[in-house]
Amino acid sequence: MTAVTTGTTARTASVGTGHTRVEGRDKVTGAARYAAEVPFADLAHGWLVLSTIARGRIRALDTDPVLAMPGVLAVLDHRNAPHLDTDYTGMLGKPDPTCAVFQHDRVPHLGWPVALVVAETSEQAREAAEALVVHYEQEPHDVEFTADHPDARPVDGHMPAVTEKGDLDARLASSAVVVDAEYTTPEEHHNPMEPHAATARWDDGRLEVIDSNQGVTWVAGELASLFSLDPASVRVRSEHVGGGFGSKGVRAHQVAAVMAATLLQRPVRVVLTRRQMFSLAGYRSPTAQRVRLGADADGRLRALEHRSVSRTSTVHEFVEPSAGVARVMYDADAHHTANHVVRLDVPTPTWMRAPGEAPGSFALEAALDELAEKCGIDPIELRLRNEPETGPVSGLPFAGRNLAACFREGARRFGWADRDSRPGVRREGRWLLGTGTAAASFPAGAAPSTATATAHPDGTFTVRISAADIGTGARTALALVAADALQVPPERVRVRIGDSDFGPAMIAGGSMGTRSWSWAVKTAAGELRERLALGADIPVEGLTVRADTTEALGALAPAERHSFGAQFAEVAVDVTTGEVRVRRMLGIFAAGRIVNPLTARNQFLGGMIWGISMALHEEAVRDRASGGPVGADLAGYHVATHADVPRIEADWIDDTDPDDPVGIKGIGEIGVVGAAAAVANAVWHATGVRHRSLPIRPDRVLSAAAGARDA
C-alpha cells in the first residue's frame, strides 16, 4: 500500500486553458476505432430491407430464393422476429416504435424496415437484401406538409404546447407598428459523417453491443426494455462516435442486430447506408411559422405571437417546439406561443441540434429585424430595448442573461457602428453586400449522472463515466475538470467513457452532457482528493470514490437558465445568378465557463457553420407521389463544405454559472441558434428583399429579384 498525496503546491488550473484532444493522436492516425470497426471472429453481416411504399401492409415476402443465395444465413421479418415490448417509459420517454422492428405487417412510411438479411459477408448480405421481393397492399398516403393542414393540433412534447397571456388582438390593434409574417424551414437531416452502426453478440450470458450512440446507458436501458432483459445483462459500448447531433439513440439497426445475434448465436453487425439514414435516423421536421409583433413607435413590444406547425409520423409523436424560443427571448403585454403538430405518413422526426431553437430563432429573429426596419431602429438597439427583466412566460428570474454584453462586444469587433442601415445600396462588382445580426439563446441544464474516480498507487487516476464524446471534446474536458478537482496535471488522469457498465449518466444531448458529467466527475474527484488528503491508503486495486448528482441537482432553485449569444454575418449576393456567399461571420457567446477553449471555439464555429448550411443549403425534398425523400444522399442533400465557409470567428465573454460546481452552462447547440437569421437578415440588407423561406436558394433569389423588377 502506498500513500499518495495529490500535491498541495499551487498549480495553474487546467480548466480554462486550451488542451489538444486526449484521443487526438488516435484520430489523426486512423487508430481510433468506431462502432463498425471492432473486429470479431465469426462476424455475420446484416442488411436492412426498407419498404418501397409509404403506407399499407406487407402481403408477402419471397424469402426462399433469398435464403438460397450464397452466404445467406437468415432473413428476419415480422413473421419470425422475436417479440419486443414497447410499452415502457425510458430515460427520454416512450420509445419511437420505429426502432421496434418486424413486429407487424403495417407500413407507416416509405423506408420502413421490413426485413433484415444476414449473410457471411457484407457483399452477400447487400445483394440478397436487394434481391428480396416484398409484396405490399398499398394504401393512399399523405406526406404533404402545409401550414394550414386541417389535422394540425397543439402537442406538448417536452414543453407545454401553448402559452398565452394578455389580449393579443387588442394589443396588436393598438400597436403603432405591426409585423405579421410567415416563415418556413424545410426537412433537415443530421447526416453525421459516421453512419449508424452496431455489432451485437452474446458473451457469457450477457448481451454486448458495440454501437455508435450518444448515451450508452440510455441505449442499454432501451434494449433491455425492448427485449425484456435484466438491465444488468446488457452492456453497450461506444468508444468513438462519428457525430450524432441528436440522431444517435436507439434505432432499427441495434435492435435488428440483437435479434439476429440472438437467433444465430454469433456476432452480427448492421450498418445503415447513407440512403437508409434518410428514413431511419430521424430528422428535423419542416416548420411553418407565423410571427406577429406589435410595438410602440420606439420599438417596445406590446404584442408577440409565435405559432409553429411541424409534422410527425403516424406511429410516434415528436414536436419541433419552434415557438418555445419566444418564451425566453422577448416579453410583451400580450404574449402568445403555440406548437402544433400534424401526423403524416412520414418517418418520425427527432431532436436535431438545437431542436426548436434552430428553426424558431430563424423566424423570431428575422421578424425582429423586420420590426427594426419598420421602426427605423438599429436591430441591436431594438433588442436591447426589449430585454426582459424576468422570464416572459415563467416570471422566474434569469440565472444570468448576458445577451446585451454579447451584442456590445460583437458590435465592436464586427464594426457594426459604421453600418448604413439602408438595404440594397452597397455594390462591389457583381455583388450586393449586406450585414445582419440576430440573438441566440439555448437552455442550460444538467441531468443526474454517476461517476467514479480512482486513485492508483503509481500516482495516476482513472475517472469512469458513461459519457459520450461525439466530437464535443467531452473526454478531454472531463480530464481537465478531474485534474483540477484532484489538483494534479491532466496527464495524470485517464478518462474512460462510453461503457454502460460505468453506471447511469446523462446522454450527449441538449447541451447538457459536459455539464452533467463534469458535475459528477468533480464531485467524485473532489471527494477522492479529500480522502487522500486525510491520509487514506491506496490499495493495489486503487481507491475508488463514487458520486451521484441526483440529490444536488434536485436542490437547484427554479430559474430561467440559458446561454445567450449574438450572431453577425456579412453576405454577398449576386442577383443575376442567385448566388449567396457568406463573407464573414462572428458569434459572441455567454455560455458559462469554457472548459477547453481550443475545442470549444471549434464547437461554436461548427454550430455557426450549421447556421450557414441551414440558411443556404440544407433541404430534403419529399416526393408527393412516392412519399419518399428525393436525392437521399450527400449529393442531393447539400451540407456546407470548405468552399462555403469563409473566415468566421467565435468568442465568448465571461459568464461563469454561479450554480454549477465548474461554472459550465453548455455550448453544443447555441452556435446554431440565430445564425441562419443573421445570414437571412444580411441578405435583406444586401438586396432589400426578405427571404422568409429557407434555404435561400439561387432560384429563390432570382425570382425575388425578378419580382422586385416587375414591381
Next chain:
Amino acid sequence: MASSTSSVITLKINGEKHTLPVDHRTTLLDALRERLDLTGTKKGCDQGQCGACTVLLDGRRAVACLQLAVAAEGREITTIEGVADGERLHPVQQAFLDLDGFQCGYCTPGQICSAIGMIEEHAAGWPSAVTEDVRPEAGPPPLTADEIRERMSGNLCRCGAYVAIVEAVARAAETHPDEGHATLAEGTKETVA
C-alpha cells in the same frame, strides 16, 4: 480460390504487399476495412460524395468506395495508417492535432489524405477553380485560404471543423519544400474584425 465471382489479388498498401481472395464486388474501401483490418479509412456515404474514404493511389487522391479492389492491383495504395514516419506524425497530421482540425474525427483520415495529395498537386502547379492565372508559366498560385477551401471541398466535415482544418493544411503546407512560405502566411491569416 479464383472463380467466376472471386479472385486472389495482391494489393500494395503502405509499402506492404497483401495477398487475399476477394469477391469481385468488393470495393477497395471494404477490402481495407473488412478484409485487412485497415479501418482508418472511413465509410461515410459509399457513393463518392463525402470524401471520408480518401486514400492516395500512386500518390493521387482517390475515394476508395468508388474503386473496386480488383482494379487496385499494381497501384501504390497509401492509407492514413501509412502517412506517419513511424512514431513521427506527418506534418499534416501534426497540424490537425495541434490546431484541433477535427471534432468527431470520422472525416479526419480522409481530410488528411486529401490534404497531403492536394499539397502535392498544388506544388506541381495544378490550378483550381479559384486560381486567377492558370497559364502553365504562371506556376503554382499562392496557396491562399480560398485555394485550400476550393481544393478541399470534396471532403465534408459535418461537425464543421473547416476553420481549423484550413489553418492546419496551411501550416502543414508551409513545411513542404516546394511551397512558398511568404505567400502562405499572407494568404491564410484572416481575421473577421
